[in-house]
Amino acid sequence: MPPPAARLFADPEFPACVSSLLGRGNTPLSPLCDRITWLRPQEICPSPRLFPADGRDALGKQGILGDCWFICACSVLHTSPLLLHQVFPADQSTWEDEGYTGCFTCRFWRFGRWVEVTIDDRLPCLGHKLCFSHCQDQEAFWLPLLEKAYAKLHGCYEALWAGQVVDALVDLTGGLVERWSFESAEESFREEILSKMLDLKKRCAMSCSVLHSREGSGDLGQFHAFTITDIQHGITKNGETLLLFCVHNPWGRNCWEGSWRKSGDKWALMDQTESSRFLSQMRDGEFWVEKEEFFQEFNEVTLSFPVINKDEIESIWTGSPLSHTKQIYGTWVKGQNAGGSRNNTSFPDNPKFWLRVREQSEVYVTLLQKPRVGMGASDKMHSGRKLQCELSNNMVPIAVGLHIWKVEKRRFNLQKTVLAPPVAGTSSHSYDRQLHLRCQLSPGYYLLIPSTFLRDTEGDFLFRVLSSGPITLSELPSNQPVRRASEDVIPGIWETLELKGEWKKNNSAGGSRNFSSYHLNPAITFCVPPNSRMVKVTLRQHSQENQCHAIGFHVYLAPADGSFCPFSQEPCSSCIPHSHSLEVSKASELAPGQYIVVPSTYLPDQECKFSIFISTKTERKPIKSEETLGHILKEVSVISLMK
Structure with a gap:
């Protein structure tokens, strides 16, 4: 009991x-x-x-x-x-x-x-x-x-109350989902999709939606989603082959007035045994639709990728298991890295990621935006726990896009790269909660840039890559200064060079300029290119926060004859006094030319590894691009009040 x-x-x-x-x-x-x-x-x-x-x-x-x-x-x-x-x-x-x-x-x-x-x-x-x-x-x-x-x-x-089938499928599978629109679709595309649906009908969830109800289409409704429960071939008395879709209406009652309805006249084309085979399979709310009627009545189809093991997905296009997955969280912040679409000269400011592909692979690069609470949405408190209505009319989507470039090596020219055509990219910025690009990628390094359509649009996102072969995913460090709204923002691009070094006792840990051993410190050469407007040098020590050395640096103009002696000339820029911080930085206006930066600890013989980031800002050429904005998603929500 x-x-x-x-x-x-x-x-x-x-x-x-x-x-x-x-x-x-x-x-x-x-x-x-x-x-x-x-x-x-x-x-x-x-x-x-x-x-x-x-x-x-x-x-x-x-x-x-x-x-x-x-x-x-x-x-x-x-x-x-x-x-x-x-x-x-x-x-x-x-x-x-x-x-x-x-x-x-x-x-x-x-x-x-x-x-x-x-x-x-x-x-x-x-x-x-x-x-x-x-x-x-x-x-x-x-x-x-x-x-x-x-x-x-x-x-x-x-x-x-209203939402997208694709979003719920992602929440229930943790996988990939594709949505195909039949509006203005070529016949070859429809046939390709049909072939794919037939192959996967027993292994994938399939849904179809009506976004624009057609006059005379019966009671299908508008902005309504249906489940495709089966697809079968049927044979007429004349030996003709037909393709029929079994569609289930969540209302759970008959709504189809087409020629293949339960009492429709088209069943007379089959002999009784064949028609009985189809009719006997129907449950409440199910109906059969012939191929041409299907494309005529329904505007889109949504299909999920098969999940073959825990968190392992199979490609619907090749059948390959996408067994290698990496993901990184990111944020677009106004005034820092919310650069907008390629229509903006600030596009290179967006978050940037390295993808390394180690062998020829089928790769899916996904961008998932975090739902945002809209204006007027209530943050409800239940026993001290904050709950937010994130979907439906409470969600304010942002239009997002994604582009991929292949680069030869990790030291590359960002400006030249983004001016070149990408190897893959979204055709327009869309309001999808999750979008993905499917690519066949050869081994090498790829630059990935997610963006919002409008500059300075803030939001959180998850960057996720699924691949049939081994991959690594990492974020490029961003060392550009935070721009305040009141500042005069000069169009330009920050190019960052990262160099690593080490202070070693009795070798390269010379201490500050107060000590005669200062000249032992590493001397790192860098170049300020023509048309630069600003240089930022950042020194980061690789220590525990509670074990920091006092660090700083000086920047010198490199002598033309190559004979550098830090005691014989004054620095043209300095980051002092030395600070007990994990990271110190200094931005300066430097004329084009060769420079040397000397990083140091305050006291000699203090050992530590470090990184130097040299960020130079040059005027930016406009990107020749006309990015387009997708349509606001039409959510489905049709109801049938119970009597």
């Missing part, structure tokens, strides 16, 4: 009340909240269970919440037991167990890592029935529980 309801877990962070239903309160959900009650599954039906006996009965039905996009994405869990157990961990106690506690845990992939969300099993109901998502088998509760965990992750149920 399960314990009485009074002793079951009640989640204080996501309580059974209006605050867990509503965020802004600007959707059709608001007027219904007073009628919603919260019931546990054993109060809704006599024999609740997590999953139905027949997997086909796990198909989701949408209630009064406009989250068809999430319900369609959940079909990915039908295709992979590995994913199902990743998202919905096995061995959780259920209603039949003696130790049942009324508590469930789900996992979602959020911004580079899997996060756990724990909930109780109290579910929103109207008239003693679930009012949000439910399964075809209404005694199976895995979907409404997963929906509740997803709502808690976003702060409230209302945050799920």
